Amino acid sequence: MNRQTNRRRATSSAEKAVCEILILPDGKIFAHNITPTMAAVLAELNPADEAMSRRATRKKTFKNELPN
Amino acid sequence: MICAPPEKIFRATRNRPALARERARLARAALADCRLCAHDCGVNRLAGETGLCHAGAEARFFSAQVEVSDELELMPTFSVALSGCDLRCDFCITGKESWNARAGLGFDSFQMAERAKLALQNGARTIMVLGGEPTIHLPSALEFVSLLPASAKLIWKTNAHGRTQARELLDGMFDVWLADFKFGNDACAQRLAKVSDYVRVVQENLLWADTHSELIVRHLLMPGHVECCWRPVAAWLAANLPGVKVNLRAGFWPAWHARRHGEFKNSLSVSENQFAFGLATELGLNLIP
Numbered sequence A: 001m002n003r004q005t006n007r008r009r010a011t012s013s014a015e016k017a018v019c020e021i022l023i024l025p026d027g028k029i030f031a032h033n034i035t036p037t038m039a040a041v042l043a044e045l046n047p048a049d050e051a052m053s054r055r056a057t058r059k060k061t062f063k064n065e066l067p068n
Numbered sequence B: 001m002i003c004a005p006p007e008k009i010f011r012a013t014r015n016r017p018a019l020a021r022e023r024a025r026l027a028r029a030a031l032a033d034c035r036l037c038a039h040d041c042g043v044n045r046l047a048g049e050t051g052l053c054h055a056g057a058e059a060r061f062f063s064a065q066v067e068v069s070d071e072l073e074l075m076p077t078f079s080v081a082l083s084g085c086d087l088r089c090d091f092c093i094t095g096k097e098s099w100n101a102r103a104g105l106g107f108d109s110f111q112m113a114e115r116a117k118l119a120l121q122n123g124a125r126t127i128m129v130l131g132g133e134p135t136i137h138l139p140s141a142l143e144f145v146s147l148l149p150a151s152a153k154l155i156w157k158t159n160a161h162g163r164t165q166a167r168e169l170l171d172g173m174f175d176v177w178l179a180d181f182k183f184g185n186d187a188c189a190q191r192l193a194k195v196s197d198y199v200r201v202v203q204e205n206l207l208w209a210d211t212h213s214e215l216i217v218r219h220l221l222m223p224g225h226v227e228c229c230w231r232p233v234a235a236w237l238a239a240n241l242p243g244v245k246v247n248l249r250a251g252f253w254p255a256w257h258a259r260r261h262g263e264f265k266n267s268l269s270v271s272e273n274q275f276a277f278g279l280a281t282e283l284g285l286n287l288i289p
């Protein structure tokens, strides 16, 4: 991989909103750096997850995802 | 009627922007003989020397976005992650950027402050500075603070491995210290994060933070480390910081170099999870979501 490519990758990861998820074979989902939009998606996936629903409601108080 | 003891409320100093500007200047000068963290390297970062964190004089960042994954009472937060760290946790979830102070983009305090102010206008409740470890980039972090409104609620998310000099520069700058207490003994800290004298340094920082700001302590439960790490951490918190807010996190995932360690081949078991939370209840810890 040349330096140019490295630089482009660094730029995109720092400038775009990023949320990582990991799905285990037993169906458990882990997530970090959860943006308000992703919280809404995760809350839809498992409506019984109270902690995620509470995070998803935070989206309502946040007007826009930032233009990154 | 039994009244709950009043919550300690800290307000960052009202002339914070001006004070932060001055502190940023002092912090930058301190890089000439860097002893910001407990590694106490004494290198001249202004002249291009690097210590154990490998950070130069200018900070870089690898993420800046609004998030809702941290402590609920602080969400949504505009979260700025600076590249590089002074610890080497093999299970670090952002290992690629946290182990590499050159990762990401150059940190422009002015531009980042504009983005943070826009986030506040849009409904973010707090601004969080984290890493990697932000202590190693204290000059840039303080420059950033100097450009933020004095009324903004600022969070310092740290591994609590700073030295006195860093704490003095941080005094009154952040409303909340969100500090990790990862390991309950020095042997685990040495094996998993390549750091010595860990427990004493972290405890010193936590005691200081509790008297100088609002403090939230985080502990990430690690598979196979409930007895050796969580139990002593929980016992110490109960005895020395009764009532402190504790976020006990159960979402360990085997990131980065975790697979170098046999115990991290599996995720946390249900019984470990139950035992850990039971212990917290037994010790009367103030767990927060």
Ligand code: SF4
Pocket (backbone or CB within 6 Å): B034, B035, B036, B037, B038, B039, B040, B041, B042, B043, B050, B051, B052, B053, B054, B055, B086, B135, B136
């Ligand atoms: S911040 Fe810590 S690890 Fe980095 S050079 Fe300074 S004392 Fe060394």
